[in-house]
Amino acid sequence: MALDNETMQGLLESVARFVRERLRPLEHQVAREDCIPAEIRREIAAMGLFGLSIPEDYGGLGLTMEEEVRVAFELGKTSPAFRSLIGTNNGIGSQGLIMDGTEEQKQRYLPRLASGELISSFALTEPEAGSDAASLKTSARRGEGGYVLNGTKRFITNAPHAGLFTVFARTDPSQPGARGVSAFLVEAGTPGLSCGPIDRKMGQSGSHTSDVIFEDCHVPSDALLGGREGQGFxxxxxxxxxxxxxxxxxxxxxxxxxxxxxxxxxxxxxxxxxxxxxxxxxxxxxxxxxxxxxxxxxxxxxxxxxxxxxxxxxxxxxxxxxxxxxxxxxxxxxxxxxxxxxxxxxxxxxxxxxxxxxxxxxxxxxxxxxxxxxxxxxxxxx
The missing domain is CATH 1.20.140.10 (Butyryl-CoA Dehydrogenase, subunit A, domain 3)
Known part of the structure; x- marks a missing residue:
């Protein structure tokens, strides 16, 4: 639901002031230390920026697409690491859940994403599946009470800090390309899930990526996004x-x-x-x-x-x-x-x-x- 003009203008002014007074002075420090200070993450959470695009019913601000890009026009005027911290919670890490998740899944995770309690990651890319995402090889085999995931994801933004991963895996190996791919909501700490070392990158210091590795990682049936197989792609x-x-x-x-x-x-x-x-x-x-x-x-x-x-x-x-x-x-x-x-x-x-x-x-x-x-x-x- 769109905000009224006064509220929206107040939000934009608050973000612009936060960028100018708090984030820009820290740009060199973040680049040097490859880390966003913990107090900045707390301030970002207090401003509600982790939940810009998450519906109000689940604790977010519920911004329209136009409102979201207007906020990005302000937040992006500093090191991209700061925007990246909230980017997955508002974008690829939450939108699949918002669009296609069950009501139970939304209730379980969206309020925690909106508050910044959880950081989300979107685990699609693989060592041999980047632009050709339909060729992914991570498998999700039916097991007792759920699925068993095996495979490796690569270059996954916010993976080292994530509490929730949206993972794309092949549930039907007999279906070629996109048709056999499903999406799963996998919590950090699940046995069989681990992250590799933080990648050393050309730029965007302070925004961390890494491999995400699944080795006989068992997830329950209700981890299947939307409760339907074959909809992941x-x-x-x-x-x-x-x-x-x-x-x-x-x-x-x-x-x-x-x-x-x-x-x-x-x-x-x-x-x-x-x-x-x-x-x-x-x-x-x-x-x-x-x-x-x-x-x-x-x-x-x-x-x-x-x-x-x-x-x-x-x-x-x-x-x-x-x-x-x-x-x-x-x-x-x-x-x-x-x-x-x-x-x-x-x-x-x-x-x-x-x-x-x-x-x-x-x-x-x-x-x-x-x-x-x-x-x-x-x-x-x-």
């Missing part, structure tokens, strides 16, 4: 539409932050007796970045509004993800160029955004997968 695809819009909004936010930093630097930095902002080639880089970020913002808002109206936005969400993630890569590259040598030095933070932004073109579906989705849907809808 369909659930995953529905979840990714919303996730792609959210990530697109974060790309817009990072671009706007970096453009603001670049503009301030260009006005203050002098060469040949004048600010470099007076040079036309610098102005061209600033103008191109502003234009592309504005275009991406408009795309995301319009697609979010369409989704709230009940439209099928699979194609448009893929367009947003493709354009916004490629756009922010170009923007941060120009930012390094505008900053010159300072842009290459870690003290200024621009090189950190350059590395952080690179991941957006890979997760939630690579740019190449978005192109395939868009083109196939165009042909289908002809």
């Amino acid at each position: 369909r659930t995953a695809m529905k979840v990714l539409d919303r996730g792609r819009l959210h990530i697109s909004a974060v790309c817009v936010a990072m671009a706007e932050r970096v453009i603001d930093d670049s503009l301030r630097y260009a006005v203050e930095r002098k060469q040949f007796g004048q600010p470099i902002a007076e040079f036309q080639l610098v102005q061209a880089m600033l103008a191109d970045s502003r234009t592309e970020a504005y275009a991406a913002r408009c795309m995301v808002l319009e697609t979010a509004r369409s989704k709230d109206r009940g439209a099928d936005v699979a194609t448009d969400a893929a367009c947003c993800k493709l354009f916004a993630s490629e756009m922010v890569g170009r923007v941060v590259d120009r930012a390094v160029q505008i900053h010159g040598g300072a842009g290459y030095i870690a003290d200024h933070g621009i090189e950190r955004f350059y590395r952080d932004a690179r991941l957006f073109r890979i997760y939630e579906g690579t740019s190449q997968i978005q192109q395939i989705v868009i083109a196939r849907n165009m042909v289908r809808d002809l």
Whole structure:
């Protein structure tokens, strides 16, 4: 349910102030220590940010898609690790449960996800199943009173801290591709479930990923998401539409932050007796970045509004993800160029955004997968 304008504006101002006063001063510390301070997690929980998209009936704020991306426009103007902490609870880690879970499953988990008591993870990707998610090999064999899971998931965001995993596994090996895949809700601490070492990544320090390993991991029958086999891949695809819009909004936010930093630097930095902002080639880089970020913002808002109206936005969400993630890569590259040598030095933070932004073109579906989705849907809808 949409918030009234006054309440929504208050939320946006609170998030913007929190980013400005609490999160930005910690960016270098988080990058250096690869860890978000515990008090920040508590403050994020107290603001209700773990439950932005979770319905009010289960303790969340129940934001519409448009409202969620407007919050992401503010929250994304700092290190992406902070947004990543709440990202799975509001996106891929909860939406499958919201869309397709049983009422008992929703009552059991959603209030704890909304409060931040539980961190969720979306365990789909495998060593040999990334873009081709339908080829996953993790198995879920029927056992006494439930299922036995075996397999390995890879690059799973928030896995080292998760209390609940949405796990995709093949329940019917006789069914090829997507049709034999089901989804399970598996709690951390279940015997047979373990996480590998935290991955060392190019960027996004403070946001942790790792392997998730299942070795004869027994789960009860009521762990089957929605109580139905063979629906897992369909659930995953529905979840990714919303996730792609959210990530697109974060790309817009990072671009706007970096453009603001670049503009301030260009006005203050002098060469040949004048600010470099007076040079036309610098102005061209600033103008191109502003234009592309504005275009991406408009795309995301319009697609979010369409989704709230009940439209099928699979194609448009893929367009947003493709354009916004490629756009922010170009923007941060120009930012390094505008900053010159300072842009290459870690003290200024621009090189950190350059590395952080690179991941957006890979997760939630690579740019190449978005192109395939868009083109196939165009042909289908002809």
